[in-house]
Amino acid sequence: MRNWLRRKRRRKRRVVSVAGARKKLVHVCRDCHRVVEGESCAVCGSANLSSDWTGYLVIIDPRHSEVAKKMNISLPGRYALKVR
Structure with missing residues (x-):
């Protein structure tokens, strides 16, 4: 039970370090899977x-x-493999 709770909390605090800058909460577009920092x-x-x-x-x-072709990605950038 504890491991499940830790994983759940970790998922909520997912952060990405951007080129050594401070860490910030990022979102992913559910339609194209692109990592987005705006609204x-x-x-x-x-x-x-x-x-x-x-x-x-x-x-x-x-x-x-080949990965971009499988995921139908046509533009360079940062993407998430799985979005819930």
Whole structure:
């Protein structure tokens, strides 16, 4: 029971360090899985964001990435593998 509670708390506090800057809570777009720091996604324009996500993926060249093709990603950027 304790492990379950710890994992739940950890998930809520998911943070990402951005180039050595202070850590901040980030959200992920539920539509395109892109990591977003504002209130809406700059790529698809959706405001349907989630803070419950797992897996961090950085796509540099989507034309040559098999993972980007599988996830239907056409733009470089930071993405989440799974969004709840």
